[in-house]
Amino acid sequence: MKINENVKIKELTTMRLGGLARYVIELETVEDAEKAYLFAKERQLPVFILGTGSNVIGKDEGFKGVILLNRIKGIRFIDELTIDAMGGELLDDLVAFTTKKNLSGIEALSAIPGTVGAAPVQNVGAYGQEIEQVLESVHAYDLKEEKYVTIKKEDMNLGYRQSIFNQGKDAGRYLIISIRIHLSHDRLTPPFYTSLQSYVEEHQITDFSPKSIREMVTEIRWSKLPKPEEMASSGSFFKNVYLDDQEAERLRNMNVPVWEGNKVPSGWLIDHAGLKGKSFYGMRVSEEAALILINESAQSYAHLKQAREEIVSIIEKKYGLTLKQEPVELE
Numbered sequence: 001m002k003i004n005e006n007v008k009i010k011e012l013t014t015m016r017l018g019g020l021a022r023y024v025i026e027l028e029t030v031e032d033a034e035k036a037y038l039f040a041k042e043r044q045l046p047v048f049i050l051g052t053g054s055n056v057i058g059k060d061e062g063f064k065g066v067i068l069l070n071r072i073k074g075i076r077f078i079d080e081l082t083i084d085a086m087g088g089e090l091l092d093d094l095v096a097f098t099t100k101k102n103l104s105g106i107e108a109l110s111a112i113p114g115t116v117g118a119a120p121v122q123n124v125g126a127y128g129q130e131i132e133q134v135l136e137s138v139h140a141y142d143l144k145e146e147k148y149v150t151i152k153k154e155d156m157n158l159g160y161r162q163s164i165f166n167q168g169k170d171a172g173r174y175l176i177i178s179i180r181i182h183l184s185h186d187r188l189t190p191p192f193y194t195s196l197q198s199y200v201e202e203h204q205i206t207d208f209s210p211k212s213i214r215e216m217v218t219e220i221r222w223s224k225l226p227k228p229e230e231m232a233s234s235g236s237f238f239k240n241v242y243l244d245d246q247e248a249e250r251l252r253n254m255n256v257p258v259w260e261g262n263k264v265p266s267g268w269l270i271d272h273a274g275l276k277g278k279s280f281y282g283m284r285v286s287e288e289a290a291l292i293l294i295n296e297s298a299q300s301y302a303h304l305k306q307a308r309e310e311i312v313s314i315i316e317k318k319y320g321l322t323l324k325q326e327p328v329e330l331e
Ligand SMILES: Cc1cc2nc3c(=O)[nH]c(=O)nc-3n(C[C@H](O)[C@H](O)[C@H](O)COP(=O)(O)OP(=O)(O)OC[C@H]3O[C@@H](n4cnc5c(N)ncnc54)[C@H](O)[C@@H]3O)c2cc1C
Pocket: 014, 048, 049, 050, 051, 052, 053, 054, 055, 056, 070, 087, 112, 113, 114, 115, 116, 117, 118, 119, 121, 122, 123, 124, 125, 126, 165, 166, 174, 175, 176, 177, 225, 226, 227, 228, 233, 234, 235, 236, 328
């Protein structure tokens, strides 16, 4: 494992904010998880687990502890349809691998930034697929009990952008070493999620093989989403809003779209509040996807905080709904 000191968090996170981390340890083997944890424990320092930082925001004061970066690599078949992938692999590399093998289950998760190890944390999803649909279990290092454990999907409490790994008393407790997924020889069938369906119709596509879906999703995504290496962002900055029946009715009466499960798309709210393309303290609401905040020139977390508060307040005044931030804060 590699130990680095006084590392800029802004260089480890795609929003490119944040002060110094006291230590950053890159894990390269399964055993490194325990060794790195003991390194922190001996020094009585807190631990934060990081992948590629595409859903984490650094703070100006930095982190006076140890950041553990999962860089453990490897993908292997357990049987014809079951795969173990190490947490340090990029999720998109895993999707490329499985689609090349003509296997279905994660092809619509193409081009989502981040590592395999982070995928179960917020139950990554796109175009109607979520990692939950194929996940069987994860192998993890339990920082509380100081031992390696296997956690079955049923025990992960997976939901919309949430799991035991980021919510509740066990948030941050497990360092995910690898995941086990079970894929299939099936094909996705139309109708697809809106933008994919439009693409299929416009280009008269009839090939819905995993490889073809991957190519379409990748093209659609990068036509409207900021590439982390080109523009600083954390992808969707606000979560969609889920309402009870009474609130859903109130919003419908305001002509706000309320989708299945009483879900209100936050991007629609931001767009219809006229905020697309507007800049707040160096943070710009993307013109292409209103849910995305791009860090154009903000140098500090304080700027992001001000921008967030202003947007939240505008939406509260207009719709009576409080938007919640999706990315977690490194603290
Ligand atoms: C342009 C863009 C587009 C995006 N599009 C989508 C999308 O379509 N759908 C979607 O769901 N997300 C999307 N995201 C968010 C992000 O890609 C996902 O949340 C991704 O899973 C984060 O991976 P990461 O390795 O960067 O994790 P990080 O951002 O480093 O960490 C995210 C969380 O996971 C924890 N974590 C990371 N690795 C581990 C591990 N090995 N064990 C335990 N905990 C861990 C961290 O502590 C943190 O709480 C997008 C982000 C960007 C920048």
